[in-house]
Amino acid sequence: MRATVIHNPRDVRLENVDDPRIQRPTDAVVRVVAACVCGSDLWPYRGVRRLSAPRRMGHEFVGVVEETGAEVTTVRPGDFVIAPFVLSDGTCVDCRNGITTSCRNGGAWGAPDRDGLLVDGGQGEFVRVAVADGTLVATPEMPDPAMVPSLLTLSDVMGTGHHAAVAAHVGPGSTVAVVGDGAVGLCAVLASKRLGAQRVVVFSRHVARQKLALEFGATDIIAERGAEGVARLTELLGGTGADAVLECVGTKEAMQQAIDATRPGGFVGYVGAPVGGAELPIGQLFGSNVNIAGGVAPVRTYLPELLGEVLDGTIDPGRVFDLELPLDEVVEAYEAMDSRRAIKSLVRP
């Protein structure tokens, strides 16, 4: 089959690799219907995160189950399934606590598992899914093809934006600011609106993203960044910061802006994978009672709740995809996101 492999910064290739097959009774093999490129895929692509060896890519995909191992009970061949961006067994103490990203028997896509058996990446034709029962979520029936992009966002960006909002205690009447106008930031807007936020302010200087943010429920856009952006927010909110600031980037600068934009006693909900060794300024946090909540989003936990609203048309997060390409053009899918020509790229094998 064909699968995406990164060799070096800016060196992503579509290669012929072995077809996956069931290796354990808890495995499933899924034929990928759609996959996408993640903002975090750009860190190795840009060389910000180092690679020690070539690596299969893709951790967001939807597809159809081809085959299941003897012990798999929750999905069966022919099911349309959504794969969260981390594997999880659904039974360990951390999964039971809802933190499926800390699953003790889970793992990552595109990497060998504990026994050295490769779990394929999502940017390919087929994937061997380990701990399939805990990981995959099947739709009740084969979805309308037009719904595939929105279902695909439940693999990561929609669940991640939702995690930022939930971690930051967004609820009815909240004032919210969103740092980051990528797909996660835009989904965080949609999540905040859905949770009842009264005001959702987005920091963005990109016209197409501003437009989608407003369509997703943002009430205000701020083009300024850093201290200027915070001053503008404070002015908009009548002299104080936001109750909840959703940090959807992962850089030190974005985190600092998020902290500065939060009112005393408010929450930063952060979901951007931290790059550049940023640490948090505890003195400032202590003095202002700004709380830091979030982390790598346990999207598996949120999937059933969000899936229902995608299927009944309440939310349409798939609009974050503004580029769709065949898998053959996966290199362009990376380049378009890297240059910010695309908010988010979808690829179809």
Added chain:
Amino acid sequence: MRATVIHNPRDVRLENVDDPRIQRPTDAVVRVVAACVCGSDLWPYRGVRRLSAPRRMGHEFVGVVEETGAEVTTVRPGDFVIAPFVLSDGTCVDCRNGITTSCRNGGAWGAPDRDGLLVDGGQGEFVRVAVADGTLVATPEMPDPAMVPSLLTLSDVMGTGHHAAVAAHVGPGSTVAVVGDGAVGLCAVLASKRLGAQRVVVFSRHVARQKLALEFGATDIIAERGAEGVARLTELLGGTGADAVLECVGTKEAMQQAIDATRPGGFVGYVGAPVGGAELPIGQLFGSNVNIAGGVAPVRTYLPELLGEVLDGTIDPGRVFDLELPLDEVVEAYEAMDSRRAIKSLVRP
């Protein structure tokens, strides 16, 4: 009058200073009935926090109102009052949000206010209280003298331990671990028990403090520290960390132990004033979804709720005082806490 002044590390003196008087219509003058030494007073005492000039000391006291300015309406001469460890007006946006420690018109005891007028420290005979209406809380009637120590804890340590527990989302059924066996840590035990925690584990290697922790509701004591202490906790809790870890020290080591002791998705509630420039390890926090909540405790907000339970005898946090001295011996009150001979010292003018 006599008041406590720190000049240099280990150089605390009881000095004769000017009697305070009403300077603004929103002031009150309070005769101090009891005051105490705070764990944070030990930072300048030990030279960990530098002093640029001599400073009046004491930010925890209770007393009787002697005189009030023309605009003061919530307390009157003769009232027994509790002073939170930070002044606050009760009307600004941050006070209305419950974060009285960020009050825009508040300030600190023992320091000049914005206009350069000294607000006295609590370790003296009298105190000029600015923004008296927002700051002071009067008891319904003159309390039994035996209740004074418990009322005095509402100035700081009981409200601060409670803040750690509230920030860490302690509730019915929670598993809690407490880092720090000083007065705040012990009050955090009492607060956790009161909020319904099912298990309260205290890190302590000090027999008298272990005993009081157990009397306050701790279910387990761990004498080990650092990685060994965390391993012991994980064993006690059946293989994972605590839902809530209350960090009541303020050092980098204590914060790291608290983070390591928290289960994925759990909360560190921290209230120890950070010393030594500790920053937070965002990579570890991101990966584990451990949330960091808390800060300088807005005890004024919690005072009415906790006062009721002190007055009706439900809680008796005053037991953290194991040394009581006349104000004349305030130097010994510091020395006893510094050498850990006393958990917490109370002084009476």
